[in-house]
Amino acid sequence: MRREVIRAAGRYGVESAGLRGLRALEMIERAGAALGPAGQDFRADATAAVRRKEIEAASKGRLLPGAMAALKKLRAAGYAIAVITRNCEEAVRIILKGRELPCQVLLARDHVRKVKPDPDHLRRAMSRLKVNADECLMVGDHVIDIEGGKAAGMRTVGVLTGSTGRREMEEAGAHLIARDVRELAAMLLHRT
Numbered sequence: 587m588r589r590e591v592i593r594a595a596g597r598y599g600v601e602s603a604g605l606r607g608l609r610a611l612e613m614i615e616r617a618g619a620a621l622g623p624a625g626q627d628f629r630a631d632a633t634a635a636v637r638r639k640e641i642e643a644a645s646k647g648r649l650l651p652g653a654m655a656a657l658k659k660l661r662a663a664g665y666a667i668a669v670i671t672r673n674c675e676e677a678v679r680i681i682l683k684g685r686e687l688p689c690q691v692l693l694a695r696d697h698v699r700k701v702k703p704d705p706d707h708l709r710r711a712m713s714r715l716k717v718n719a720d721e722c723l724m725v726g727d728h729v730i731d732i733e734g735g736k737a738a739g740m741r742t743v744g745v746l747t748g749s750t751g752r753r754e755m756e757e758a759g760a761h762l763i764a765r766d767v768r769e770l771a772a773m774l775l776h777r778t
Contacts, residue, residue: 588613590635598628609730610636611672611701637674644677650747656771657688663775666690668711672701672730691715702726702734709738725770732758743770 587610592602595617604620605613614632618625661667668691671678675694691714693707700706712722724735727748735742736759743762744755755763764770 587636587639590639591617591632594628594632594635597631598624600628611695637676640673640677641680644673644680647677647681649681650766652766652768654685654688656767659775660771661688665774666715666717668693668715670702670707670711671695703730703737705734705738708734708740712738725767729754729758732760745770 588605588608591610591613592605595602595605595613598617598621600617600620605617608616614629614636617632618629621628657667667689669678669687669689670693672695675692675696678692678694691711693711693714695701698707698710702708708722708724712719719739722735722738722740723743724731724738724740725743725745726732726735727745728750732742732744732755741761742759743764744750744752744758744760745764745766746752746755747766752763762770762773764773
């Protein structure tokens with residue numbers, strides 16, 4: 587996705603040096619801001635390129651083993667669940683392959699102005715669930731999940747199912763680390 591954004595930026599005359607090290611969506615925002623009025627066209631082109639890549643990846647993607655069952659158990663136990671993602675909703679639906687997520691709220695990139703780690707993404711989920719930050723856990727497999735949760739005033743849980751390792755989760759300040767959502771669900775369901 588980053589390469590696609592850099593290509594799009596180049597077509598609009600934006601140097602790639604200022605975009606290096608950023609995530610794709612942040613690259614789009616930075617280059618769009620640098621372009622002024624032409625930034626709107628660039629944002630549309632670059633976002634479409636990112637969306638194509640997400641959909642392509644989603645068609646090859648799969649749900650994490652045990653994640654759906656763990657979420658169902660948590661819902662049955664009375665936990666309110668929101669799923670927030672920087673992906674587009676279409677990509678999420680492709681991965682789900684017609685199954686419904688056992689959650690009350692799904693907020694994809696299409697549903698918010700600012701995505702995580704911006705706390706607004708999480709605050710919108712809390713608002714829809716009618717809960718406060720001190721009642722929530724932000725669970726994620728990337729440092730930006732931990733950053734977003736902390737910025738929103740939530741306790742955070744790093745799950746080690748993505749490319750982020752234990753050390754990075756610890757350095758990001760995750761309050762708890764679990765191997766996967768199944769382990770986290772077991773902890774939550776058996777707490778005293």
